Amino acid sequence: MNQGNMFSISNHLRLPLLAGLVCILICGFPLAYEARSIGDDSRENTITDDTAEYLRSYGALMKSYMNFSVDPCDDFYEYACGNWKNVKPPQRTTNKRSNLLDIIYTLTEVTEQLMTKTQLAEALNVSAELRVAQRFYNSCLAAEVFPHPAADPAYLSLIRSIGGFPAVDGDAWNASRFSWFNMSAHLTNYGADGLIHDKITQYYPFQPYFKLPELGFDYNVHTDNIANKSSRAYPKNEKRMHNYLKAFNLTEDKIESVITGVFDFWREALAIKDRFGGDDDRCNELSELYNVSTFGQWRSYYEIAWDGKDFYNDSLAVNYCDFYYTELDKVCARHLEAVANYLAMKLLYRMDAKLSDQEYQKDHCLLVVQSSLSHLINKLYMAEHFSDDTHSEISAMVTELRKAQRQVLENVEWLDGETRREALVKESTITPVIGSYKDEELTDLFIRKIGNLSVAEDDYAQNIINVRRLATTLWRHKGLHFEDFSPDAKPIALMIGNQVNAFYYILDHSIYVMAGILHPPAYHRSWPDSLKFGTLGYLVGHELTHGFDTVGSSFDSNGQMRNWWSTKSEAVFQERAKCYVDHYSNYLIPEINRRVNGNETKDENIADAGGLTQALTAYRSHMKQLQRRVEDNETVTPKNEQMPGLDLSPEQLFFLGFAQLWCAAYEEEHYWEELNHEHTSDKYRVLGAVSNNNDFAEVYKCALGTAMHPKEESCRIW
Template sequence: MELFKRIFRCSISLSLVELPIYLLLLSFSLTIGNEQKEITNSDSDYLHSHAELIKSYMNLSVAPCDDFYEYACGNFENIRPDRYSRRENLGKPGYVLDDIAKELLHRMDLAESLNVSRELRVAQRFYNACLEADLHPFPAADPHYLNLIRSIGGFPAVDGAAWNASNFSWFNMSAHLTNFGARGIYNEVLPKYEESEVSFEVNYLGFDANMKKNQSWAYKRNERRMRGYLRSFNLTEAKIAEVIDGVFEFWREALEEEMKISRHGVAFDVTNYFEIVWNQSEKRRSFNPDLHMRDRVCIRHPEAVANYLAMQLLYTFDASLKDIKDQRDYCTTKMRTSMWPLFKKLHLAESFGNRKRSEVLEIVQEVRNSLRTLVEKVTWLYSEEQKKALLRVSSTEFHFGSPAETSLTNQQIPEILRLEVVDDSYAVTNMNLLRLQVDIQRFSTRHPREHVNNTKPWEAIFGIDKSITNDKPIVEIDAGLLEAPYYHRSWPHSMKFGSLGFTVGEHLTDFLLWPSFNKLDLLYKDCRWNNFSKQIESKLIRQLYLYIDSGGLRSAFEAHRSHRIQTLEDPEQKMPGLDLLPDQLFFLGLAQTICYDLRAADWNRLPKYKLLSDLTNSEDFMRAFNCPVGSGMLPTNQTCQVW
């Protein structure tokens, strides 16, 4: 009833474009009734456990006004579990998907209601077979793997004089490797659009490290990997050294040749790839200088190339377990990454229930209203630009998932029934699984009439997609945004607005860029960039980030404040065990969506600096934590205000 009252109060000022959203909210409120506000015992238990997790990521020895990222996320890299599916970023947690998949694996009731129970039984069979297999150490010498290698090009290090160089084609063997998702000499680039064609790019050379950098540590890591595989075949140490030296020599020449080659397109015959992969016999050519360059080197080192490609295929089949305790995580990851359409469908059905839709739509609408108010107040937009911006805010449609994506997923799921789980050979099952995974990736290319532009695997569900269709902005909310660290129904609303609300506001602000893009230099000419902002190298990128992020931040915070006033929310509402007020929880919720393991992501600390730059220019943040001038987050009393 309270939701109905809020909808009625707000609907007085609705535009015709926005009215359907409120009617949808109303229908959800009638369906849900009073249970919308109920917090079950299970929710209460979750809230306490999640609060402990939040607290464990924080570095409470650092004051929030000194360095808010360190305060909110400073202990994350020490707490992150050492699991097979690494979690380097809280906003894109691979092992959250693993946990979801493990739960959904037993939801036969849900699968039956969606008519995918047969596919789920296949997933269960694979998972059990994987758990029972001997994967540590990796059985590289399994005869099934060796027979496959011999059938596609051979393994001269193992076969010796029986290997015939005159019958070897590096290009053909690489084509066969693509059928298993292995990284050969080149890789296929599948078309994103129905009318485009498959193209090719050369792969980097190496296993655990990219040899392009030509560094000693990269040689050591790759040597260790090759030595492990070759020892499985009981080769002498002298023979192993000879094989590795040959591969290294091939790599060195390839890197040197890469520096010499002309960048002009050179015609290269790729007919065999299309025969091997797509069963198409017509003549094909690719104007690719990189393929031409690799060909010149590969024909000088056929034996080394064959050995390298054979070991690359083994590397693809290798679980690379550090310990047998990681096997369960590995099996879960393999299952959900290869059968992602099935688990995506199950997860969507589980995630987008009426309770969640109702509250998320409410958050979206409040953020939209706040952003509209901000646009009405700015003085740096011309009148006509302001009208266009307001129209974009009001006309943006929000979808839960993509109808086109859902249609494609439904077509891909039956592919899983093709997986043969061989009871007495995990090696064969493993090969079959990788073929299935590649076939699903190639589905749109094999079925051009059903092609959907820019389709996404399940791993991409932690985000928002935006597009323009017939001049109408569309935002698609993915199911992962209804999971931690973005959302949970039991969280205080302040945290929901800080995490999910900010993400929505950020994407809405992005739609406003087009009419005002040329104003950025004028808008920022008097800005005094702080130290955090200067870590973002490009001036234009700094401007864009602050423009978009500050709009998302202000609109989300104003929506949070408005929600508290409208609902008479308890001003003391907190997370258990965290002595933080609602305004402070808002900023903590925002920060913890981007916690990184900086050791693993040393190459990209941009999210950290974006966050700190945004907050040092936020007067709302300074008031929430009462930051004094001269502190790390407020070095001077001047901020760069945009909205």
């Protein structure tokens, strides 16, 4: 899925790495319980006392998320997740909270344990690098990060070296020497989005591409949500800037003046995007309409951020939106001080732990280690926590899901014979990878770079600057050194097993189920198979479906872009895809009075629908196979497919598990953050998927005309 993903790029070049987030362990039970593997049904299905207690406990947890006052046929999301916001663990950061995302904190607990594994590090020949990670972690624990020490000399020195901070430096700041574009380019070296929002294409030569920047701090700003000071967006951003500026002992009058200047800049910059709705393609249309020449500063970005790599002329892999940047340059020229102040504070924001309370400082420190020193932690994690038994069971599940997908392709009535043959060939060539992609030589290189990281015991600010810079450099490595790699080189993202993700990689027609995803609520070996298929099975099916969404379907079995569709079948396919666009575009998000962008989210919505259908088909097939083996008197003990404490049939549990992957607690700002994402907000992706699934209506006995079964003919491609 793609967080991910299930997590975009310009419409004229869809990123061939479709990512997907998954789930979370709220109860702290380990993954080591033995249970029958899906792939080995001859193993006796013995439920131990520990396993039974775990299942009772997890069933109670699932039940605690539910709102039984709501009919599942009226609002299945509220039924499945309505009480989650009341029983979730305490808030740790300003980020969106979800059952999906909180698995990251499960992994931080594992990371904390791994930081003590000196013998394991010795066996893996990474002892020196682990000591560097430990020094950074200890410096983080000992530092004062709440509230953020914005005035630390290390931060100010860096800001002055890349553009300056007029609010702090006053007359010493020289406007004539300031370049808003160059300062934004420098910010990208630390993973900070100023006025350049760059990403990396996940294929050779791994060059950058560009999204239009989002403005603001904790809350993305839009013209209407900062129209007056009473909106939620205004005070949240105002407070963030006030706290940073106050750290420099500025007067209240000065602080107010600086903040007012930033808001004035934002309003003018937002007016540019309003002219084309913030859509990359429409921006490029305006560039042609107004005959805007190429924005001339991009070479500076490549000099600052990419060692002068000559990607500038590779127009196939970038989206510069010359109209936007030409107009933005005019706005910045009218607000030079405000822009410099804004970018300085964006760098501070990147270094800020952004904690809601000091008690979560350890979480922050572990998250930085886990995400920024990821290749080291991943090597330890995979050696310690990813077993052959787990690999075997997930492989067996993938096999079942592929059988289900093949069955769909064989039986779908609207494909003509030749197109069906092409589709079946494509399905037969899928390569599954469980755990992670392995490149030991590159992994060792990255780990050695971690070993060279400069860490000072009593200078956390400089340490976090160094770590942020190193993480960005490692992420850009294949692009910076593309000459050293072959054209079929894999993305770096596929090497990190301990991430909460799954991928479909379009260029080699492969799916990846990363080891970090294999925690509740996505997976536990002791669960009933009905729950496993409703969670991990759906996630795998989602990734498989990406091979046959509107982007994946334009590539063949060799990963080559080729139209293998007949005119008739393609016309039906596009018509059915439009059904998803129209359906999801009808969802109004009342918190921000905006509708879901059905066109931007269509491929993820198609993948959700396909994944859910395939997973249920695979589960039903799996249970029939078990039943035949029982009838044939093989040594197979029937497994209890219900969850203790939940009065649900196995297939009702299947759908509940799917929905509870996406239990979330949104604040208003989080809807704005996700408004232009390729993934529909969590609530509406659940509602959209089940209301277009006839099996769901049958399993939960939803009458035709109810909200979850609105019409006889639902949206369906696969």
